[in-house]
Amino acid sequence: MTHRGTRVLHVGSLARVEGEGALHLALAGRTVTGARLAIYEPPRFFEAFLRGRAHTEPPDLTSRICGICPVAYQLSSCRAIEDACGVTVTGQPAALRRLLYCGEWIESHTLHVHLLHAPDFLGADGAVDLARTHRTDVERGLRLKQAGNAILELLGGRAIHPVNVRLGGFHRLPTTAELRPLAEQLRRARDDAQQTVRWVAGFDFPDADCDHDLLALAEPDRYAIESGTPTVMPAPGTTGPARDSDRALPTRTFPLRAFGDHVVEHQVPHSTALHSRLDGRRHLTGPLARYAVSGRLLSPIALQAAQDAGLGDPRQGAVCRNPYRSIVVRAVEVLYAVDEALRIVDAYEPAPSPYVEVPPRAGTGHGATEAPRGLLYHRYTLDPSGTVTDAVLVPPTAQNQGAIEDDLRRQVQSRLDRGDAADAELTALCERAIRNHDPCISCSTHFLDLTVERAGNC
Amino acid sequence: MAPHDRPRPKLAVWKFASCDGCQLTLLDCEDELLALAERLDIAHFLEASSATAPGPYDLSLVEGSVTTAQDVERIHHIRAVSRRLVTIGACATAGGVQALRNYADVAEFQAVVYARPDYVATLATSTPISAHVPVDFELRGCPIDRRQLLEVITAQLAGRTPNVPAHSVCFECKQRGTVCVTVAHGTPCLGPVTHAGCGAICPTYGRGCYGCFGPSDSTNLPAFVPLLHREGMDTLAVVRVLRTFNAAAPEFDTAARKELEP
Numbered sequence: 001m002t003h004r005g006t007r008v009l010h011v012g013s014l015a016r017v018e019g020e021g022a023l024h025l026a027l028a029g030r031t032v033t034g035a036r037l038a039i040y041e042p043p044r045f046f047e048a049f050l051r052g053r054a055h056t057e058p059p060d061l062t063s064r065i066c067g068i069c070p071v072a073y074q075l076s077s078c079r080a081i082e083d084a085c086g087v088t089v090t091g092q093p094a095a096l097r098r099l100l101y102c103g104e105w106i107e108s109h110t111l112h113v114h115l116l117h118a119p120d121f122l123g124a125d126g127a128v129d130l131a132r133t134h135r136t137d138v139e140r141g142l143r144l145k146q147a148g149n150a151i152l153e154l155l156g157g158r159a160i161h162p163v164n165v166r167l168g169g170f171h172r173l174p175t176t177a178e179l180r181p182l183a184e185q186l187r188r189a190r191d192d193a194q195q196t197v198r199w200v201a202g203f204d205f206p207d208a209d210c211d212h213d214l215l216a217l218a219e220p221d222r223y224a225i226e227s228g229t230p231t232v233m234p235a236p237g238t239t240g241p242a243r244d245s246d247r248a249l250p251t252r253t254f255p256l257r258a259f260g261d262h263v264v265e266h267q268v269p270h271s272t273a274l275h276s277r278l279d280g281r282r283h284l285t286g287p288l289a290r291y292a293v294s295g296r297l298l299s300p301i302a303l304q305a306a307q308d309a310g311l312g313d314p315r316q317g318a319v320c321r322n323p324y325r326s327i328v329v330r331a332v333e334v335l336y337a338v339d340e341a342l343r344i345v346d347a348y349e350p351a352p353s354p355y356v357e358v359p360p361r362a363g364t365g366h367g368a369t370e371a372p373r374g375l376l377y378h379r380y381t382l383d384p385s386g387t388v389t390d391a392v393l394v395p396p397t398a399q400n401q402g403a404i405e406d407d408l409r410r411q412v413q414s415r416l417d418r419g420d421a422a423d424a425e426l427t428a429l430c431e432r433a434i435r436n437h438d439p440c441i442s443c444s445t446h447f448l449d450l451t452v453e454r455a456g457n458c
Numbered sequence: 459m460a461p462h463d464r465p466r467p468k469l470a471v472w473k474f475a476s477c478d479g480c481q482l483t484l485l486d487c488e489d490e491l492l493a494l495a496e497r498l499d500i501a502h503f504l505e506a507s508s509a510t511a512p513g514p515y516d517l518s519l520v521e522g523s524v525t526t527a528q529d530v531e532r533i534h535h536i537r538a539v540s541r542r543l544v545t546i547g548a549c550a551t552a553g554g555v556q557a558l559r560n561y562a563d564v565a566e567f568q569a570v571v572y573a574r575p576d577y578v579a580t581l582a583t584s585t586p587i588s589a590h591v592p593v594d595f596e597l598r599g600c601p602i603d604r605r606q607l608l609e610v611i612t613a614q615l616a617g618r619t620p621n622v623p624a625h626s627v628c629f630e631c632k633q634r635g636t637v638c639v640t641v642a643h644g645t646p647c648l649g650p651v652t653h654a655g656c657g658a659i660c661p662t663y664g665r666g667c668y669g670c671f672g673p674s675d676s677t678n679l680p681a682f683v684p685l686l687h688r689e690g691m692d693t694l695a696v697v698r699v700l701r702t703f704n705a706a707a708p709e710f711d712t713a714a715r716k717e718l719e720p
């Protein structure tokens with residue numbers, strides 16, 4: 001045998017992702033035998049301590065799972081508990097929930113696009129380093145991020161862990177006069193967002209392809225954000241003979257209350273983190289999935305930007321399966337969120353009441369929304385007094401983990417097929433493959449510690 | 459030396475069990491971030507940069523609580539390489555929301571979440587950083603306030619005491635001219651016993667303070683809790699509001715235990 005034997009590559013702390021994780025790659029010669037996004041974020045037991053809490057409390061409590069997407073947690077839990085209690089929020093409070101969520105998409109996606117992900121394409125260590133060579137781009141990113149935060153601060157009281165969300169709506173609604181200055185800022189942000197799509201579309205994208213099933217919420221009449229029905233776009237080749245990664249196959253849907261029958265979590269001894277499968281197959285949630293499922297419903301300006309950026313026309317069935325291009329899809333989603341936020345602000349009229357009452361009753365409720373990183377599902381069971389007796393939270397990164405590891409394996413293998421590579425090059429490749437998915441490691445409500453794997457390799 | 463030749467103070471940001479919200483606050487300083495980066499050497503901040511430089515560090519900001527055996531070792535190491543160590547947020551300062559495990563049977567918690575709880579390595583408690591190493595300053599909040607963070611960084615680097623008021627949220631309500639939600643609407647509010655710093659956000663949005671900044675420096679919980687009862691909160695409701703994001707803060711902890719006494 002001429003090639004080297006077994007190699008283990010271990011990166012102890014993954015940078016520029018939310019939360020802390022490690023990556024673990026095992027090679028036998030030029031064959032990848034194991035690729036793992038290792039999670040060593042210590043468990044925080046949210047599902048356990050939600051038991052015994054009043055039904056009004058999960059929105060505030062679960063927001064602390066993730067400082068980058070607290071609104072996603074607040075609104076998924078509101079929807080699930082309202083579902084259990086038989087309440088539907090409509091009218092302006094519902095519109096403002098969407099506006100708040102747009103703020104989070106703008107803030108979180110912009111953080112990822114400009115500060116965490118773009119440095120990978122431009123050979124920088126991070127945003128501060130990037131600012132030395134691309135000052136205007138970083139400044140534009142900070143401005144855009146600020147516009148997202150401005151929505152969160154006005155509507156939510158603050159950008160991280162907003163205080164104004166409650167079951168049934170909001171504690172207080174803004175006045176028309178309070179919202180007006182936001183419109184000015186959002187109009188500027190729309191230009192910045194368009195500019196950003198053009199900027200990232202010009203990056204150099206490695207060839208890559210993924211064949212995971214894509215899972216996102218869908219609504220009949222708009223790009224799904226704060227509600228919708230789980231919809232699956234199957235991987236190419238699963239229903240048709242030809243493999244054509246740019247064309248969508250027919251989608252299938254299932255009711256949200258059946259989520260647990262379709263997305264099944266299991267604990268795997270080799271990785272010590274909970275994985276999940278969608279009807280027995282590997283799946284991906286997040287921007288690529290949303291764009292595939294709902295792309296045709298983007299606003300005209302976002303649709304145009306997407307096509308100009310080379311993503312194809314989703315109205316003609318174009319999908320994007322290159323994980324590196326997720327940065328372009330994110331940028332398009334930022335543009336959409338800014339545009340949508342403006343539409344909501346312009347159409348706003350204060351409602352007579354900021355919320356509807358959500359009286360407790362016994363039952364089980366389901367809620368799902370599109371967190372910036374993908375579909376976030378909550379399920380709560382309440383007793384007649386409204387006390388939570390059971391809680392299940394399935395965050396996007398937990399669902400995506402299998403797909404991320406598959407991308408890792410695939411990209412390293414295809415690199416090694418072209419010849420051996422040094423550890424440093426493979427490490428950089430893996431880190432990029434992981435950051436493509438913007439994994440949110442601290443939102444792993446029930447990931448495990450990785451003591452076993454770290455031993456001996458650090 | 460010209461100013462730009464002078465070695466810039468080295469800043470490090472560390473994470474323990476947390477949601478990342480407090481360190482994100484630093485990236486949320488959009489107007490100040492680049493200017494700050496010119497005055498400081500951001501030597502270790504994994505959320506923001508893959509470049510890391512070895513210590514010692516002039517200032518370490520620590521987010522998150524200690525929940526594993528490795529955490530204990532790591533915080534000692536961080537203390538050893540840090541000239542000043544400042545905790546940011548309720549997790550690092552009071553154990554955070556994950557300290558709710560301190561009041562439960564962790565083995566049972568693990569069984570609720572994991573099919574194979576024996577794979578999980580975790581301590582039975584979530585403890586603040588100060589339970590393990592000396593801390594130079596504790597910044598309150600879940601999450602911390604951006605303006606306060608900037609003040610603390612500036613003050614620590616200048617070697618002065620940060621100008622962070624120790625009074626209660628009530629003061630900030632008065633400063634803001636917000637109508638008291640308890641007086642006007644009978645809404646229970648933890649403002650009188652909660653550390654200032656947020657700018658009294660909740661009352662301004664029409665809800666009672668739920669104590670996310672933890673106890674203020676001179677609280678009188680024994681006198682305050684009966685007021686919560688008067689406003690309609692039963693024993694369990696009082697215990698729950700005290701046991702939320704700062705459950706392990708001594709004042710909240712003592713008051714909650716007292717409530718549960720027969």
Ligand code: SF4
Pocket residue numbers: 064067161476477478479480481521522546547548549550554555599600601602
């Ligand atoms: S204190 Fe709150 S905001 Fe800060 S890290 Fe902990 S949970 Fe997140």
Ligand code: SF4
Pocket residue numbers: 163627649652653656657658659660661666667668669670671672
């Ligand atoms: S009013 Fe109280 S609960 Fe609300 S943000 Fe301020 S400290 Fe936190």
